[in-house]
Amino acid sequence: MKRRNFLGLMGAAGVSATLATKAQAGGNVHFEGYPGSRGVLFDATRCIGCRKCEIGCNEVNNLAKPEKPFTDLTVLDTARRTENEAYTVVNKYDQEGGAPVYRKIQCMHCLEPSCASACFVAAFAKQPSGAVTYDESVCVGCRYCMIACPFEIPTYTYDDPITPKVIKCDLCDANIKAGKISVPGCVNSCPKEALVYGEREELLKIARNRIGANPDKYIDHIYGEREVGGTSWLFISGVPFSEIGLREDLGVTSGPELNSGALSVVAMVPALWPLLLAGVYGITRRTDKINTQEKADAVAQAITETQDKANSDMKAAMERARNDKEATVKREVAKALEEAAKAAEEGDVEKEEEGA
Amino acid sequence: MEHAFYTLQDFLLYTKGWAYILMGASLVVFVAYWKFLFSRDKD
Amino acid sequence: MTTETVSKKSLLTPFNVITGLILVMGAALTVWRFGWGIGAVTNLDNNNPWGLWIGFDLLCGVVLAAGGFVTSSAVYLFGMKKHHAAVRPAILTAFLGYLFVVIALQYDLGRPWRLPYPFVVQSGTTSMLFEVGLCVALYLTVLFLEFSPAALEWLGLKRLRNLIHKLTIALTIFGVVLSTLHQSSLGALYIIAPAKLHPLWYSTYLPTFFFISAIAAGLSMVMLEGWLTHKPLHDKMSEEYLAQHDDLYFGFAKGASFVLMGYFFIKVIGIAVDNEWNLLGTGWGQWFLFELLGFVLLPSVLYAIGTREKNLKLIRWTSLLTVLGIILNRLNVSVIAFNWHLPSEMRYVPSWQEIGVTVFVCTMLVVTFKFIATRMPIFYDHPEYKDEH
Ligand code: SF4
Numbered sequence: 001m002k003r004r005n006f007l008g009l010m011g012a013a014g015v016s017a018t019l020a021t022k023a024q025a026g027g028n029v030h031f032e033g034y035p036g037s038r039g040v041l042f043d044a045t046r047c048i049g050c051r052k053c054e055i056g057c058n059e060v061n062n063l064a065k066p067e068k069p070f071t072d073l074t075v076l077d078t079a080r081r082t083e084n085e086a087y088t089v090v091n092k093y094d095q096e097g098g099a100p101v102y103r104k105i106q107c108m109h110c111l112e113p114s115c116a117s118a119c120f121v122a123a124f125a126k127q128p129s130g131a132v133t134y135d136e137s138v139c140v141g142c143r144y145c146m147i148a149c150p151f152e153i154p155t156y157t158y159d160d161p162i163t164p165k166v167i168k169c170d171l172c173d174a175n176i177k178a179g180k181i182s183v184p185g186c187v188n189s190c191p192k193e194a195l196v197y198g199e200r201e202e203l204l205k206i207a208r209n210r211i212g213a214n215p216d217k218y219i220d221h222i223y224g225e226r227e228v229g230g231t232s233w234l235f236i237s238g239v240p241f242s243e244i245g246l247r248e249d250l251g252v253t254s255g256p257e258l259n260s261g262a263l264s265v266v267a268m269v270p271a272l273w274p275l276l277l278a279g280v281y282g283i284t285r286r287t288d289k290i291n292t293q294e295k296a297d298a299v300a301q302a303i304t305e306t307q308d309k310a311n312s313d314m315k316a317a318m319e320r321a322r323n324d325k326e327a328t329v330k331r332e333v334a335k336a337l338e339e340a341a342k343a344a345e346e347g348d349v350e351k352e353e354e355g356a
Numbered sequence: 357m358e359h360a361f362y363t364l365q366d367f368l369l370y371t372k373g374w375a376y377i378l379m380g381a382s383l384v385v386f387v388a389y390w391k392f393l394f395s396r397d398k399d
Numbered sequence: 400m401t402t403e404t405v406s407k408k409s410l411l412t413p414f415n416v417i418t419g420l421i422l423v424m425g426a427a428l429t430v431w432r433f434g435w436g437i438g439a440v441t442n443l444d445n446n447n448p449w450g451l452w453i454g455f456d457l458l459c460g461v462v463l464a465a466g467g468f469v470t471s472s473a474v475y476l477f478g479m480k481k482h483h484a485a486v487r488p489a490i491l492t493a494f495l496g497y498l499f500v501v502i503a504l505q506y507d508l509g510r511p512w513r514l515p516y517p518f519v520v521q522s523g524t525t526s527m528l529f530e531v532g533l534c535v536a537l538y539l540t541v542l543f544l545e546f547s548p549a550a551l552e553w554l555g556l557k558r559l560r561n562l563i564h565k566l567t568i569a570l571t572i573f574g575v576v577l578s579t580l581h582q583s584s585l586g587a588l589y590i591i592a593p594a595k596l597h598p599l600w601y602s603t604y605l606p607t608f609f610f611i612s613a614i615a616a617g618l619s620m621v622m623l624e625g626w627l628t629h630k631p632l633h634d635k636m637s638e639e640y641l642a643q644h645d646d647l648y649f650g651f652a653k654g655a656s657f658v659l660m661g662y663f664f665i666k667v668i669g670i671a672v673d674n675e676w677n678l679l680g681t682g683w684g685q686w687f688l689f690e691l692l693g694f695v696l697l698p699s700v701l702y703a704i705g706t707r708e709k710n711l712k713l714i715r716w717t718s719l720l721t722v723l724g725i726i727l728n729r730l731n732v733s734v735i736a737f738n739w740h741l742p743s744e745m746r747y748v749p750s751w752q753e754i755g756v757t758v759f760v761c762t763m764l765v766v767t768f769k770f771i772a773t774r775m776p777i778f779y780d781h782p783e784y785k786d787e788h
């Protein structure tokens with residue numbers, strides 16, 4: 001749990017960023033995996049389908065005993081996959097006109113694990129020992145690791161409502177680290193030496209030697225040398241791998257590599273989108289402003305025009321009014337004079353009448 | 357502390373951690389910078 | 400006639416009865432799921448770790464909530480200001496969409512209470528799911544803030560409301576950034592599984608496919624929703640909303656038509672760059688063409704005809720077709736064409752309980768939407784803030 005939380009990451013990064021090695025500074029980085037990491041070589045030509053490895057695994061990992069005992073080989077008649085109670089299973093593949101071929105399957109311990117690339121709490125880690133380990137204490141239970149694993153290995157305890165977890169072979173890493181065993185339980189219990197535990201580099205040499213010494217017996221390919229970026233478990237076989245349930249269409253690109261393209265685009269989005277959008281917003285606002293300005297100008301002009309017209313109209317009206325007024329005044333004055341004259345006349349008459 | 361990376365996965369885990377921190381930083385900086393850029397415009 | 404009988408009568412509508420039954424069933428399923436584990440109620444197994452809850456609830460839920468960022472950016476950033484009345488309904492739908500996506504996710508996660516772990520305990524920064532989780536969490540917050548003015552107006556908290564209102568542009572831009580990221584990274588989830596997803600659907604362009612189709616989905620959802628809410632919420636809609644409505648349809652339909660045409664071409668380019676022409680002749684190829692021609696190219700053309708001829712009815716039905724097409728696409732990627740290599744007896748089919756939970760979550764969404772839309776100023780402007788925009 002303590003491995004990488006965000007703050008820890010920042011602290012560590014802050015210190016080491018100044019000391020960055022060439023490898024991490026360079027754009028064209030390449031990683032070779034942990035030197036001396038270990039794995040297992042499985043030789044399908046030696047496996048006799050005795051299920052002893054299943055017993056060994058069951059015992060070292062203290063798993064529940066299966067319903068049908070391990071000695072019951074009829075179990076081999078149906079194809080099986082890894083299960084919560086079985087980190088490894090052996091399957092039988094009938095061959096036309098020949099003895100059946102058996103193949104053991106368990107976590108392949110990929111050099112660049114897809115499960116690790118997929119997990120959003122980094123619960124999986126490739127250990128220097130070669131094992132890909134799983135940390136239950138952080139697992140949220142999204143099961144994306146199961147989607148990602150190209151070998152369909154991890155299983156999930158769906159029936160547990162409180163502490164469900166992912167289950168897979170850990171290359172006996174916990175037991176070996178604890179010093180309980182020095183060799184994985186399955187390898188240890190194989191009576192036919194179909195399994196060899198050792199440094200991956202050594203295993204590759206052994207495999208090449210076996211194929212070289214017996215070119216007719218073996219297919220000239222080491223399954224897991226390059227599949228999905230390489231795996232710590234390696235397989236050699238006398239029949240094509242696709243016939244013993246090992247997919248040959250997985251390609252050589254690892255999960256982290258597949259993800260890295262999309263991941264690198266991610267950072268560009270928050271860095272560039274706001275610039276673009278702010279630009280668009282700025283342009284929209286400017287256009288709006290110009291539009292409003294133009295509108296305002298147009299309105300203003302219209303107003304001045306009307307005002308001018310109004311003014312001249314007003315002037316004319318005033319003029320007219322003044323003229324009218326003058327005329328009225330004149331008329332009124334004339335009228336008044338007339339009336340006055342009349343009144344004077346009448347007065348005279350009155351006076352005359354009074355005087356008479 | 358010197359980081360030595362042996363797998364692409366570990367390398368990505370480390371570098372993408374930084375990328376995410378910088379993504380967050382860029383968003384914050386952009387807002388502040390936008391304000392700075394336009395603070396003299398009166399409208 | 401007492402008021403009591405009246406209210407009783409109005410409560411026993413068929414809608415309410417069905418809703419009630421679904422909610423009761425959902426509650427029972429919830430107890431079952433959390434009491435007895437995922438295994439007790441789902442058909443998920445070790446070969447099929449993701450089913451309907453991821454394929455529909457998460458993938459479709461998120462893409463159909465894209466209307467929020469599409470509408471708000473169209474209105475606030477791209478100058479479709481006169482349609483601002485359409486923003487609130489779209490934001491509300493998006494907010495509720497995301498909220499219920501997160502709620503639905505609790506059923507699927509083995510230990511849902513650990514959901515914050517990627518951000519507080521240990522970050523798996525290489526995971527596409529990390530990005531999805533981070534962006535959905537942040538975007539849910541952004542949507543909440545974008546939606547909150549409506550709630551604050553309703554509650555009468557003026558100050559806070561005005562403060563948030565000032566942030567509109569920044570929130571809109573954040574919304575677009577976050578939507579771009581997680582819409583596309585939902586597609587990117589599958590980049591790590593080339594061995595499991597059928598090659599016709601698998602492409603390194605998956606993130607782009609998901610993002611572009613999300614824009615079309617967002618536009619179509621806004622139209623579809625306008626159509627569906629028109630009758631039941633008509634009396635809640637402002638004159639302005641109604642007046643701009645037809646115009647909005649034509650604008651959005653044009654946009655969707657063009658985006659779908661672009662989407663059609665990048666899908667074809669995806670086939671070309673991986674040289675998968677020969678696969679088109681297989682059964683899967685026909686299924687792929689069915690999706691591409693019937694649910695991408697066809698709606699694009701129908702939208703175009705609809706806007707040219709101002710045919711509202713055609714546009715509405717096309718929005719439904721588009722939305723169904725996007726759902727089909729997401730289900731193809733996550734369930735139907737995923738694990739296509741497995742023999743049929745090992746393929747996944749959802750259990751009735753899984754479907755039940757999905758229906759339950761959708762129903763809760765509708766009920767919440769109705770509750771909010773009939774109370775808060777969503778389809779109309781709050782009288783006190785009418786002139787601001
Ligand atoms: S390495 Fe260990 S855990 Fe893995 S299959 Fe062998 S015995 Fe089981």
Ligand code: SF4
Binds near residue numbers: 106108
């Ligand atoms: S085989 Fe699967 S579970 Fe094992 S390391 Fe590889 S990806 Fe992980």
Ligand code: SF4
Binds near residue numbers: 119122140142143145
């Ligand atoms: S199920 Fe657990 S281990 Fe697997 S990806 Fe999710 S969090 Fe990681």
